[in-house]
Amino acid sequence: MIDSQKVSNVYIKGLPAQDVSVYKVSPLPRKISQVTLSGSSPYTLTFTDTIAPGDSYIALSASKIKTPLLWGIREFGDLRNTNRQADYLLITHKRFWNTAQSYVSTIGSTYGLTTKVVDIDEIYDHFGYGYPTAESIREFIKSTTRWNSPIPAYLLLGR
Numbered sequence: 712m713i714d715s716q717k718v719s720n721v722y723i724k725g726l727p728a729q730d731v732s733v734y735k736v737s738p739l740p741r742k743i744s745q746v747t748l749s750g751s752s753p754y755t756l757t758f759t760d761t762i763a764p765g766d767s768y769i770a771l772s773a774s775k776i777k778t779p780l781l782w783g784i785r786e787f788g789d790l791r792n793t794n795r796q797a798d799y800l801l802i803t804h805k806r807f808w809n810t811a812q813s814y815v816s817t818i819g820s821t822y823g824l825t826t827k828v829v830d831i832d833e834i835y836d837h838f839g840y841g842y843p844t845a846e847s848i849r850e851f852i853k854s855t856t857r858w859n860s861p862i863p864a865y866l867l868l869g870r
Contacts, residue, residue: 719762723770726754730773733758737767790829790837790851796859797827802848803869805830811869825861 723733726748733743733756746758756770799818803811808828815826829851831843838854839847848868855863 717762718759720757720759721762721768723756724753726756726770727752728772729754731756731770732773732776733768733770735760735766736769737765738763743768785836787836788833790833791854793857794859795827795855796825796861797863798824798861799826799865799867800855800863801826801828801867801869802831802834802851803828805832807869814869824865827863
């Protein structure tokens with residue numbers, strides 16, 4: 712155990728491969744960038760760091776470090792744009808988008824209302840940092856009061 716915080720040389724011996732990265736895991740995770748590899752198999756890795764009680768490190772072979780999968784780049788609409796307008800607002804999930812569009816089209820033509828359908832996931836992204844919360848919906852609805860006239864007089868939360 713280390714008695715106090717101090718700058719020390721750290722040696723990791725017996726590494727089977729050269730393609731090793733070292734990370735300080737605690738107290739705050741970060742990659743150790745200034746490392747020296749010496750010897751032949753097994754290798755010795757050396758680095759200097761400020762060490763305190765409870766600090767821990769991990770050495771990983773590059774083949775064991777996973778690359779995150781990107782599912783795609785998310786394009787955001789602008790729900791905070793005040794140039795929007797609608798008498799009738801329907802909030803739904805994208806699975807029900809076509810049915811919702813058909814419904815508000817009927818409402819619009821039957822009653823002469825301006826209609827708008829909004830995807831609930833976009834509301835969560837814009838007003839809740841991606842988290843599905845009731846507060847996200849509330850904040851979106853409050854933002855519609857700043858839309859151009861007409862502002863929503865009717866609201867339907869569709870499923």
